[in-house]
Amino acid sequence: xxxxxxxxxxxxxxxxxxxxxxxxxxxxxxxxxxxxxxxxxxxxxxxxxxxxxxxxxxxxxxxxxxxxxxxxxxxxxxxxxxxxxxxxxxxxxxxxxxxxxxxxxxxxxxxxxxxxxxxxxxxxxxxxxxxxxxxxxxxxxxxxxxxxxxxxxxxxxxxxxxxxxxxxxxxxxxxxxxxxxxxxxxxxxxxxxxxxxxxxxxxxxxxxxxxxxxxxxxxxxxxxxxxxxxxxxxxxxxxxxxxxxxxxxxxxxxxxxxxxxxxxxxxxxxxxxxxxxxxxxxxxxxxxxxxxxxxxxxxxxxxxxxxxxxxxxxxxxxxxxxxxxxxxxxxxxxxxxxxxxxxxxxxxxxxxxxxxxxxxxxxxxxxxxxxxxxxxxxxxxxxxxxxxxxxxxxxxxxxxxxxxxxxxxxxxxxxxxxxxxxxxxxxxxxxxxxxxxxxxxxxxxxxxxxxxxxxxxxxxxxxxxxxxxxxxxxxxxxxxxxxxxxxxxxxxxxxxxxxxxxxxxxxxxxxxxxxxxxxxxxxxxxxxxxxxxxxxxxxxxxxxxxxxxxxxxxxxxxxxxxxxxxxxxxx
Ligand code: PMP
Numbered sequence: 168x169x170x171x172x173x174x175x176x177x178x179x180x181x182x183x184x185x186x187x188x189x190x191x192x193x194x195x196x197x198x199x200x201x202x203x204x205x206x207x208x209x210x211x212x213x214x215x216x217x218x219x220x221x222x223x224x225x226x227x228x229x230x231x232x233x234x235x236x237x238x239x240x241x242x243x244x245x246x247x248x249x250x251x252x253x254x255x256x257x258x259x260x261x262x263x264x265x266x267x268x269x270x271x272x273x274x275x276x277x278x279x280x281x282x283x284x285x286x287x288x289x290x291x292x293x294x295x296x297x298x299x300x301x302x303x304x305x306x307x308x309x310x311x312x313x314x315x316x317x318x319x320x321x322x323x324x325x326x327x328x329x330x331x332x333x334x335x336x337x338x339x340x341x342x343x344x345x346x347x348x349x350x351x352x353x354x355x356x357x358x359x360x361x362x363x364x365x366x367x368x369x370x371x372x373x374x375x376x377x378x379x380x381x382x383x384x385x386x387x388x389x390x391x392x393x394x395x396x397x398x399x400x401x402x403x404x405x406x407x408x409x410x411x412x413x414x415x416x417x418x419x420x421x422x423x424x425x426x427x428x429x430x431x432x433x434x435x436x437x438x439x440x441x442x443x444x445x446x447x448x449x450x451x452x453x454x455x456x457x458x459x460x461x462x463x464x465x466x467x468x469x470x471x472x473x474x475x476x477x478x479x480x481x482x483x484x485x486x487x488x489x490x491x492x493x494x495x496x497x498x499x500x501x502x503x504x505x506x507x508x509x510x511x512x513x514x515x516x517x518x519x520x521x522x523x524x525x526x527x528x529x530x531x532x533x534x535x536x537x538x539x540x541x542x543x544x545x546x547x548x549x550x551x552x553x554x555x556x557x558x559x560x561x562x563x564x565x566x567x568x569x570x571x572x573x574x575x576x577x578x579x580x581x582x583x584x585x586x587x588x589x590x591x592x593x594x595x596x597x598x599x600x601x602x603x604x605x606x607x608x609x610x611x612x613x614x615x616x617x618x619x620x621x622x623x624x625x626x627x628x629x630x631x632x633x634x635x636x637x638x639x640x641x642x643x644x645x646x647x648x649x650x651x652x653x654x655x656x657x658x659x660x661x662x663x664x665x666x667x668x669x670x671x672x673x674x675x676x677x678x679x680x681x682x683x684x685x686x687x688x689x690x691x692x693x694x695x696x697x698x699x700x701x702x703x704x705x706x707x708x709x710x711x712x713x714x715x716x717x718x719x720x721x722x723x724x725x726x727x728x729x730x731x732x733x734x735x736x737x738x
Contacts, residue, residue, distance in 0.1 A: 171482035177572040179217040179474070183207060188542065204542040206577045211356050211384060211521050211568030212546055213406045219474050220411060223467040235462055236435060236453070250462055253469035254452070257416055260472050261401065262392040267421050267451035271460050274415035275383040276306040278402035279350070281417055281430040281455060282379055283310035289428060290347060290377075293319030297348040298341055298371070300325050300333045300362070301558045302355035305551040307381050311350065320347070326558070331358040331513035335366055346376045353385035357550050357566065359517035361385070368398050377423070383407055387570075388487060388519040390480050393418050405464070410471035414464040417455070424451050433457035483571045490569050490578065491520040497582045498524065505589055512564050520569035523550075526589070530678040531563050532656045533631075534588065537680070540627030541584040548655045563655070591628070609690035610708065617712045626713060627680075634683030640675035651732050654725030656681050662736045669694045670737050674729065684717055684726050692733050700737040705730050 178184055188204030207215060227249075233242035235250045254269050263269060272278045287310075291297070297311050301324050315322050323341045328334040333351060349371040354361050368378045379400040382391060387408040393401050400423075405414040419427075429436055429448055436457040438447040448454045475483070495516055502509035512523040526534055535547035546566045549556045556563060567581070613633070620626050640649075640659055649659040656678035663671045672693055674685040691708055692700050709718045717726050 168479050169477050171478045171486060171571070173486055173571070173574065176478070177574065179219070180215045180572045181218060181221070182215045183572050186542075204580075206541075206543040206573075206580060208567045208569060208573065208577075208581065209544045209546050210387075210570040210573075211407070211566060213412065214387065214409050214570050215572065216411065217409055217471065217474050219470045220409060220467045223470040224411070224463050227463045227466055231466075232463070234459055246462055249466045249469075250460070253465045256469040256472045260391075260476065261386075261416075261418055262394050263418050264394065265421055268418055268424065270417040270419065270424075270452045270455045271465055272402075272415040272417050273413055273461070274404040274406070275304075275381060275402050276404075276415075278400075278415050278417035279307055279379070279381065280310045282350075282400055282402075282419075283314045285427045285430045285455075286377065286423070287311070287314040287320075287348065288318065289426075291315075291318040291320040294345060295320040295347045296323050296341075296343070296345045297321070297350065298323045298325055298338070298346060298376075300327070300351050300355075302327060302331075302333070302358055302552060302555045303350075303352055304356055304381065304383070305553070306383075307350055307352060308554065311348075324554075327358070330515060331355075331360045333362045333367060335363055335370070338367060339370060342370060342374050342376075344374055346371065346374050348377050348379065350379040350381070352381040352383070353391075354518060355552065355555065356384050356521065357523045357552050357555055357564065358513050359384070359519050359521035359523070360513065360515075361518045364398075365396060368396060372397075384519060384521070389484055399423055405468040405471065408471060409475060410468035411461075411464045413461050414468045421451060424455070427455075429454055429457070431457040434459075487520045487569065487571055490573055490575065491517060491522070493575055494520075494567060494569065494578045494581075495522055497578060498522065501582055501586060501589075505586070508589060512559065512561075520573075521566060522568075523564045523566045525561065525564045529589070530656060530680075531565050532678040533680045534565055534585075537588040537624075537627055537631075538581070538584060540623040541580075542623070543581050543584060545581075609693070610687075613687055613690050614708075614711055617714075620713070630683035630687070630714075631679055632683070633686040634679045634681075637675065637682045637686050637689075638673075640673055644673075645675060651725065651728050653728030653731075654681065656725075658685070658725060658729060660729060660732055660736070662733075665694065668696050670697070670700065672733060672736075681726075684714075685729065687712065687714070688726065688729055688733070692737075695737075697737040701734060 186205035231245050231249060233246045235247040237243060254266050257269050258266050272281060291314065297315060297320055299308060299311060299322060311322055325338045325341055326334055349367060351362060351367055353364055364380060371378050378398045380398045382401050382403040385391065386403040399420050401418040403416055406412040436449050436454050438449050440446045498509050508527050510525050510527065525531055531547035535545055538545055548563045550566060616629060617626065620629055640661060644661050645659045649661050651658045651660055656676055658676040658681055659674060661673045665671050672689055674689060676682050676685060691703055691705065706718065709715050720727055
């Protein structure tokens with residue numbers, strides 16, 4: 168077993184080390200964006216990949232590529248052997264009793280859907296009850312809502328105790344002989360406190376309920392032993408634990424899996440297919456693996472498992488704990504020095520390196536975008552846990568999620584940048600003319616302003632300054648009818664038809680960054696005819712401004728949704 172040395176461990180992650188850039192201090196930001204540093208603090212969403220995982224793909228397609236289980240030729244045998252060895256590695260990693268209990272899926276989401284659609288549909292009847300925690304990820308809510316609708320089962324929701332964990336006594340009150348399923352995260356991707364999972368499993372078993380544990384966040388941070396937990400199912404994704412995307416695991420107790428009907432039909436999951444007699448199904452685990460699996464991904468995942476298994480898990484846990492305490496305390500100190508600006512979503516240190524918070528008087532989206540301009544990747548929004556947000560009475564939050572390749576220096580840099588963002592509002596920069604200038608010349612003025620700005624943080628500040636020039640929409644105009652769907656923050660758009668068939672748009676948002684982007688978008692479209700609006704090359708405009716990333720469909724800010732809405736209204 169290797170001693171865990173943070174620096175050497177970090178060296179294994181090319182995307183992280185190749186993009187350290189010249190991040191030295193917040194005052195020495197690089198002026199060109201190609202050398203913008205990357206500080207990756209979004210590991211709860213997905214981790215970066217070590218060389219051995221990346222190399223595994225290369226090597227598989229160079230030396231081993233063939234379909235598995237089907238052919239008798241040598242290459243297929245080689246691929247099948249590697250594929251089945253990977254299954255064995257995962258079995259050992261979580262201490263399952265048999266390889267038949269390890270089913271490959273696309274990820275946690277598919278694993279839960281498989282259980283809901285196969286087992287749920289089979290066992291649930293009208294009035295049966297499914298218990299979920301209020302803090303569940305949507306992946307562990309929506310499949311059950313779909314199945315409840317089909318079967319007439321009822322979803323019961325257990326709330327949290329003062330520490331943010333599932334409340335055991337509230338859970339006991341919900342349990343009864345109608346409880347058929349408990350599906351609960353080992354820990355929530357927002358709250359990051361380990362739920363009393365063993366007690367929950369035991370209590371659910373006392374009424375004969377099936378227990379399903381969502382280990383998506385847990386498995387990356389501490390060892391899992393499914394026999395000790397004694398749950399019926401445990402599900403997780405490879406990509407959150409240094410493995411590739413598109414691969415997940417469904418662990419299920421063999422006896423239970425044997426009773427379950429197939430989830431999908433197709434090749435490989437059958438024993439015999441006939442038009443004249445009933446089709447029969449393959450043995451476990453293949454009964455649940457219809458079609459060609461993600462062979463290269465599964466093998467690469469086993470390399471990730473090998474990679475982390477060479478280190479002492481406790482040393483990695485300890486290092487992650489030190490990072491968490493350091494970051495948490497730095498945020499507390501920042502808060503104390505800036506009039507209690509930081510609100511932690513729950514009190515007390517998290518159990519894994521995931522810290523969720525919001526900042527007084529600052530929209531989460533503004534902060535995440537401002538940090539992005541310094542090369543820091545954190546997550547903002549509802550984190551696929553809308554019911555939890557509603558329960559906590561917040562619209563979203565910021566989340567810093569660390570991994571064992573992150574460093575104390577990165578945390579210092581993050582805190583320095585955050586401090587700068589929170590105190591820089593009065594910085595002087597070129598300002599666009601007042602809003603009366605938003606006429607035909609407006610987009611040209613904006614292009615001229617951005618032409619000389621080279622660094623991301625200055626560009627970001629320029630957007631924020633533009634946002635100040637947007638006159639706010641009257642409260643009554645910010646309503647359901649004018650709300651644009653597809654934006655992570657709220658954004659509203661109002662249209663009026665002017666003389667000479669021109670359109671006049673007014674827009675607003677609760678996030679400052681979006682207000683700035685709206686000025687840029689409206690400058691291009693206001694007082695134009697439908698033909699001019701449809702002919703306008705918005706991509707080229709954003710490219711010229713150096714703001715293409717704001718037009719990406721993956722951006723939660725939804726500028727693309729706003730542009731589409733403008734084009735629709737102008738039809
Ligand atoms: N459950 C939890 C607790 C998660 O954090 C996530 C991913 N954010 C999921 C389920 C879904 O995982 P995937 O998208 O890999 O299917």
